Structure formats: C-alpha cells, structure tokens
Amino acid sequence: MSELLITFDKESPSLVDEKINIKVMPEESEVECKFLEGAPGERNLTWKPIQDFSDKKECQWRPRKSGDYMIMVQYKDKNSKKIKNTKISYQIKGIEEKDVLENNNKNNKLIKDIIIDKTSLVIGDKINLEVLASEDEEILLYRFWVKGKQGWEPLKDYSIENKLTYTTTKAEDGEILIECKRPSSKENVDDFTTVIFKVKEQPIIEINTFECLSENLLINEELIFKVGVNCDNSRTILYKFLRMDSNGRINCVQDYSTKNIISISEKQKGEYKLLCYVRDIFSNKQYDDRACMIYSVKAYDEIKIRKFSSDSNSPQVEGSNILFKSSVIGGKEILYRYIVEGPVAEDTGYIRSRNFNWETKIEGDYKIILKVKDISFDGDYEDIRELNFKIDKKGEKPVKITDITASKTRGCIKNEPINIKVKAEGGTELKYSFVVYKNGKEKERSNYGITNWVNFTPEESGEYEVEIRVIDKYSSKEYDCHDFIFFKVRDYEEAEIDYVLLSPKEIYLVGDIIELETIVQNTKNILLRYVTKINGHEVEDTGFIESKRLRLKPKCSGKYTFEIYAKNILCNEEYDIKKELSLYVHEAIPVSNTKIIIRNNNIIANNEVTFDVSSEGGKEVCYEFYIMEKGNWVRVQSYSRKNYYTFLPFSTGNYRILVLSKSYYKKINYEDYTLLEFEVKA
Known part of the structure; x- marks a missing residue:
C-alpha cells in the first residue's frame, strides 16, 4: 500500500465559504479513505471529520472561517485494520482579502500549459512533453510522476529541466503528474497538473511464410531458410531460430535479430526441425508467434540411370570388343557393376569406371546388366538397367x-x-x-x-x-x-566470352576497388549482365548493359560471386553464355608482428612494471595477457582493446609474459602472439 497524494481543485489560499474539492491519487487504489479538517485553535489544531471511511477518493470541503488549516486523509486496505495517514496544509482567507487573494492565486499559477506530441500511442512509442511556465517566472523546478499499479511512481526528481521523454511499455490508460515549485519555496509543491494518454497493443504479429530456398537438401551443402510475417517495414521484427536434430538436441542457430534469412549446413543425413520465434522489438512477451519446419537432409541426390547403351548394335560377331557406356545422375561417389549373363559370364564387381569394354568370346544370346549405387549405400544397388545382345559366329571385323x-x-x-x-x-x-x-x-x-x-x-x-x-x-x-x-x-552470331579480367590483388579488403573487364567477341553487338552475390545472397543485378566493365567498392566482408551473362542484341533467350567468378573480401588484413615493449628495463620486486603491446594489421585489435610465474601460466587480463598491462611482482626470479592478439570481430582464439622473458631482481 503506497502513500497517497492529496490534491485540491483550488489553489491555496482560498476564501471562506468557498466549496473546495479534495481528491486523493491514485483514484483506483484499493483502499478506504477518511477525510479530516484540522481547524486552527488557540493552542493546537482541532480535528473534525469531513467524510468518514468509504471507497470514495474525493470529498467536498467548505471552510467557515479564515486561518491556516491542515487536511489529513486516513486510509487503509479494505481487509486490514492498520491505518496510515497523510497531511497537507491549506490556507483560508477572509472575504475582505478577496482581491488580494485573487492576485496571489494568479501569481501562484506557475504552469501555463503542457505541450505533448501525442496522447494516443502503441507499445514502444515515446511521449515527449514540455512544460510551459508563467512568463513572470525566471527559474522553476519541475518533478514528474507516472501513475502505476502501486500509485504514483517517480520518473524524474526536481530539476530545472522542463522536458520529459517517456517510453511506453504497457497497453493501458496512463497519466503523468507534473509538479512545479519555486527554488525559494518552502512548500513541497507550488503548482501541479496532469496529462492523460492511452497506449494500445501493437497489431498481432503472425508468421505467414516459412520456406526453404534451397532446391536440394544435401549434407555439407548450404541450406537457406526464409521467414515472412504479416507486418510492414515500419515495425522492427526480431527473429530467433532453433535447430533440433533427430536425437532431440537443440541448438540456437540465431538469437533474436532482424535477419529473417538464415543459412545452415548439416553434416549428417536425417530429419531435422527448425523452429522460428518472432517478436516485436518492443514486445514484453517471450515471443509473439512461432512456427516449426520439418526438413529431411539426404547424403546425396537420388541415383538414376539416364542412359545405358553400347557403341555397337546387336548382333556382333565373336571376338569383337563392345564398349558399354552409362550416364547416371545423383549420388556423390558412384560405383558401377557390369554383369554379363550368357554362355560366358562376367562380373566386374563394383568399380568406379562408368564404361565397360566387353570382349566377346563365344556366340550366343547375352544379357548385360548395369547396377549402380553410391559408395556409402549398404544395399546391392540403387538403380538397374539391362541390355540384350546377340553374338554371332565370327565373321569379318565389325563396323x-x-x-x-x-x-x-x-x-x-x-x-x-x-x-x-x-x-x-x-x-x-x-x-x-x-x-x-x-x-x-x-x-x-x-x-x-x-x-x-x-x-x-x-x-x-x-x-x-x-x-x-x-x-x-x-x-x-x-x-x-x-x-x-x-x-x-x-539467327545471329551468339556471344562468346573469351576472358574475364580481374584487377590483380592477392587480398581484397573492404573499401578496395574491384574492377572486372569482360573480353568478348563481336563486341559492338554484345550486351552484358552482371549479377553480384555476397555469401550466396544476390545484392545487385545490372541487367543487360553495353558496358564491358564492372566496378564496385565492397562495404562488407565475405565471398563475392560475379555471374556474367552475355548475349547478342538480337538474342530472344535469357542469354547466350554465362561465366562465374568468385573472390573473398576480408574485413582487415590478419594481425601480425605483435611486439611487447617494457617501459622500464630494470624490474625490481614490489615495483610495478608496465608492458606495452603493438601489432600490425587487423581491425579493432584486442589483446589478452598471460604471466608464467613459477612454471604456471595465469591469465591476468582477458581480451580487450587495452594494449598494455601493469604487473606488480612480489618475488624475484625469471618470468614469462604471453600476449595473444586478434581482431575484435574474429571468432577465433587468436591471430598472432608473442612471448617475452624477463627477470625480477631484488
């Protein structure tokens, strides 16, 4: 049960016999209140009830004589007998002081107006308000409160700052209390007012698409998933992805981020689950919506025999050599097995060659069987084909x-x-x-x-x-x-790309200029299209243009792939020829040449010694320090941008210091290191 605030509809002082409404805040508190008047007497105040205990948080008071009054409100929880109270002074003037009082009230009105940018908001919006004070006042103090479940909660204590920015976090009808006083005033509050606002919930977020953008779901291949929601770009939506394998193990692929596209690579075949949680960046919920996708990852594409043929037609004569050829799609490492059934049988067993040279020996009817499977497959075969062949008695050499x-x-x-x-x-x-x-x-x-x-x-x-x-x-x-x-x-001479020339560099860094020049035949009639991808994601498509050069300045690191399409200006198809070129752009050159410099060469026990570290390359280089003392390595300073360490040796002897260095963004233990031995003397 928090303390209540007593407010009046008329400023103090007021006049005798005027009706004054007394109200306590917050009004919605679950308490019963009793209002009392402390009338001035000869020696002390005489307390007189105005309104007995009730649910009402407001009463009307009509003072009958002038003087300095004290208004007290006693309050308690409905189910409790424990009573608390709060008091506030109030002055009443006589009728003859009316003109003076009116002038004083006019002078006591410190808050002229409140400027607020909006009163209807959604969760996460900010309220910006400014208090306009009376022009007669030079310096005033302002205090701000917000109405909460437990009463008025302080936002900002008294200061000369007359502006407030408040972030909404709950959907509710809210109210902000602004109190004002002069620096010289002995009163707690000289003037106050309130502003009311309404906060609504954000529109419900729902996942409306959850798709896999990769055509083939294979192990060790990039699997790209994309999630879409029913919101426009005006809201900031966060996405979190969790992956569950066939054994129920869960790992977080991506914590809450604005990226709605992720890339996964599975190392084992099987069935997996991908869970996506979405929420508004200002949402107080754990998530606003979620969805699950089940996907199966295969070790390889299904093996199929597209064609099984021979270089000679049946029949052939005995003693001839017949070459059997096969065309198979799918698989990773395909094995082939050729079985000859007939008067003379043969079986090659599983071999890697897709061709089989059969030397015929005896005339007769034969069946040649081709079985294929991947090297990882445990069964007999994954696909099979047969050819019938007749061998005649040896005559002349076959055609x-x-x-x-x-x-x-x-x-x-x-x-x-x-x-x-x-x-x-x-x-x-x-x-x-x-x-x-x-x-x-x-x-x-x-x-x-x-x-x-x-x-x-x-x-x-x-x-x-x-x-x-x-x-x-x-x-x-x-x-x-x-x-x-x-x-x-x-109908025309199709485009032909002879070469794609790339500016010669060993390492490309962010900010370097990458320039491609395409050498084509029949140059005047050829159009080129450049498609740029970063880490597999398309970022630019020039469309077909006449320029044979592409120039760009990378802004981020990653694998840059350039797909170059060429076509004659008369071509009605998508393109005549395509070539692809890939290179890597690095954030920074590797950290190297890490060195340790001792500020004072004469190191004495119980005296501080500072080691400075420098290095070349890298970006936002961080350092980690280890000290070996009495044969034990101890980490004395974790990775940070701090490039020095101050050490206080307590005993003499030989010491070693190890410094690891790396760029801040690198997710590795270190890029470079250096060691230094030193001696501490007495």
Whole structure:
C-alpha cells in the first residue's frame, strides 16, 4: 500500500465559504479513505471529520472561517485494520482579502500549459512533453510522476529541466503528474497538473511464410531458410531460430535479430526441425508467434540411370570388343557393376569406371546388366538397367564409327554451311548416310553412298540433330552402327566470352576497388549482365548493359560471386553464355608482428612494471595477457582493446609474459602472439 497524494481543485489560499474539492491519487487504489479538517485553535489544531471511511477518493470541503488549516486523509486496505495517514496544509482567507487573494492565486499559477506530441500511442512509442511556465517566472523546478499499479511512481526528481521523454511499455490508460515549485519555496509543491494518454497493443504479429530456398537438401551443402510475417517495414521484427536434430538436441542457430534469412549446413543425413520465434522489438512477451519446419537432409541426390547403351548394335560377331557406356545422375561417389549373363559370364564387381569394354568370346544370346549405387549405400544397388545382345559366329571385323568431326558445333548461324566428316572401320566396303532432324522431326536425309562427309546448311534457326549411319556393303541391316551430333543454330552470331579480367590483388579488403573487364567477341553487338552475390545472397543485378566493365567498392566482408551473362542484341533467350567468378573480401588484413615493449628495463620486486603491446594489421585489435610465474601460466587480463598491462611482482626470479592478439570481430582464439622473458631482481 503506497502513500497517497492529496490534491485540491483550488489553489491555496482560498476564501471562506468557498466549496473546495479534495481528491486523493491514485483514484483506483484499493483502499478506504477518511477525510479530516484540522481547524486552527488557540493552542493546537482541532480535528473534525469531513467524510468518514468509504471507497470514495474525493470529498467536498467548505471552510467557515479564515486561518491556516491542515487536511489529513486516513486510509487503509479494505481487509486490514492498520491505518496510515497523510497531511497537507491549506490556507483560508477572509472575504475582505478577496482581491488580494485573487492576485496571489494568479501569481501562484506557475504552469501555463503542457505541450505533448501525442496522447494516443502503441507499445514502444515515446511521449515527449514540455512544460510551459508563467512568463513572470525566471527559474522553476519541475518533478514528474507516472501513475502505476502501486500509485504514483517517480520518473524524474526536481530539476530545472522542463522536458520529459517517456517510453511506453504497457497497453493501458496512463497519466503523468507534473509538479512545479519555486527554488525559494518552502512548500513541497507550488503548482501541479496532469496529462492523460492511452497506449494500445501493437497489431498481432503472425508468421505467414516459412520456406526453404534451397532446391536440394544435401549434407555439407548450404541450406537457406526464409521467414515472412504479416507486418510492414515500419515495425522492427526480431527473429530467433532453433535447430533440433533427430536425437532431440537443440541448438540456437540465431538469437533474436532482424535477419529473417538464415543459412545452415548439416553434416549428417536425417530429419531435422527448425523452429522460428518472432517478436516485436518492443514486445514484453517471450515471443509473439512461432512456427516449426520439418526438413529431411539426404547424403546425396537420388541415383538414376539416364542412359545405358553400347557403341555397337546387336548382333556382333565373336571376338569383337563392345564398349558399354552409362550416364547416371545423383549420388556423390558412384560405383558401377557390369554383369554379363550368357554362355560366358562376367562380373566386374563394383568399380568406379562408368564404361565397360566387353570382349566377346563365344556366340550366343547375352544379357548385360548395369547396377549402380553410391559408395556409402549398404544395399546391392540403387538403380538397374539391362541390355540384350546377340553374338554371332565370327565373321569379318565389325563396323564401328571411330570419329566424327564438324567445322563448328558452337556459334552456328542459319544459312552458313557446316561440314561434317565421319571415320569408320570394319566390314568390307562401307557406305554412309546422313539424316537431319529439327526439333525431333526428320527434315532431310542422304542415301547411302561412299562419301564420308556432307555440307549441312541450316535454313532456319533452332536445334538440329544429325544422325550418321554406317553400313557394310553386304549387310542386310538398316545400318551396322550409328551416332549423333547436335547443333544449336541461331539467327545471329551468339556471344562468346573469351576472358574475364580481374584487377590483380592477392587480398581484397573492404573499401578496395574491384574492377572486372569482360573480353568478348563481336563486341559492338554484345550486351552484358552482371549479377553480384555476397555469401550466396544476390545484392545487385545490372541487367543487360553495353558496358564491358564492372566496378564496385565492397562495404562488407565475405565471398563475392560475379555471374556474367552475355548475349547478342538480337538474342530472344535469357542469354547466350554465362561465366562465374568468385573472390573473398576480408574485413582487415590478419594481425601480425605483435611486439611487447617494457617501459622500464630494470624490474625490481614490489615495483610495478608496465608492458606495452603493438601489432600490425587487423581491425579493432584486442589483446589478452598471460604471466608464467613459477612454471604456471595465469591469465591476468582477458581480451580487450587495452594494449598494455601493469604487473606488480612480489618475488624475484625469471618470468614469462604471453600476449595473444586478434581482431575484435574474429571468432577465433587468436591471430598472432608473442612471448617475452624477463627477470625480477631484488
């Protein structure tokens, strides 16, 4: 139960027979009050009740004679018999002193007005108010109170400062009491007033998006998660992330911060949980909303066999060598196993080669089986394919294509001829045929002939596929062997990046100029686009521009990646070619050349000696000091910006001092250190 404050609606002194309202603050206190009048007598005050104990915090008083009065309020808790009281003096003048009193009241009005910037606020807003005093007063003292649960709570004691800034922390109707007095006044308060304000809760924060931005969730790969809330940028929202592994162990990935994007790398496969807590920076709650994401991390992408083929068609003759090729996606370290089932069986076991050379020995029907798996997989296989092959009795050497060459495979332009040549062996007399496909549909073909080359002139832009077929003169098959070559034909000469030149530096620091120059062919018709990423996050995209140079000044450290896209001005696709370049920008050069200097070389027991430390490089370099005394190292000064240490040796002997140094922002034990031995003499 805190002390109550007695207030009057009229300033003291007042007139006889005037009605005066007496009120106690705070009004909402759970107490019963009794009001008493201390009327002046011959020797002492005579106490007379004005209003008996009740819940009312206000009463009306009408003094009948002039004099110096004392108003007392007795108060107690409803469920208690213990009574406290508070008193305040009040002066009453006679009717004949009315004019003088009015002038005095006018003169006693010290507070002219209160200027307040706003009275309707939300939690976290600040109230700024200024007290305007009467122009007749030069120096006044001001005191400020705020209404709390236990009554009026002090904000600022009497001072000449007439301004107050108050930060709201609760949603409630509030009130601030301003008291004023002259420095020479013997009264506790000469004038006072109050201002009322309302504080509302901030709009409820809700997480509306929680997503993983990484396509593949693999071990030792960067996993990026992003959280979105239903608030605009006018509010400062803090995010906290906790990660839980499959064993229930929890670690804090990020404590409350304004960053809503985090990066995690898992070292083991399994199922994980990521919890996100969000709250307003001014919220008094532990969190305003939370969400949980469950994600599974794999050791590698699923293994799939895209293609399993041979360089020769079935059938072939015994004694021939057939090369089987496979194309597999996924996995980290893929193993291949080739099994031949037939008259003569073979099994390579799991090997690392994706090619298998099969030397046929006996005619018959065979099945060639390909099994693949990752080296970490415990089972028999993760994917399997089969090919049937027939081996005939040995005849002549089988037909094979040994080489295909083209005058160009990249930068093909319509209406420009492309020369294709093929080399083949085997058989008795070989013939060649060329079939042209566009977008999967046959456009033209040449009949079998002895010419092993062709000039192919694409008349339209698009993707072309040329099939080369080779057949022996006496063969009854459609072809003995075949192969394909692919072309992408454009209406224009596509862009080609020859080099990306980078300003030569061994170490790039924050603030250094990074300049890239791209060397391209057909320069006038080429547009370039530069995309800059810092630690995997895109920070700038120039769009396609004519400039072949990019110049920037890094403001923060990290891994800078530059993606350079080039395209001809006639290109309708996103780009013709892309190249990527990465470099690291450091906050500062490493700390080095740490040295210890003794201010006084003659070190005597019980006398202080100071060691100064200096170093080169680094940023906001910190130092930590250790002293070895009698064979034991003792840390005597933890990491700080203080670059000296004063030591008071109590005994003689040989000592050693060790100083560790590092940049303040580095999360390592040290970057550099130095040792010094010294002797303490008697």
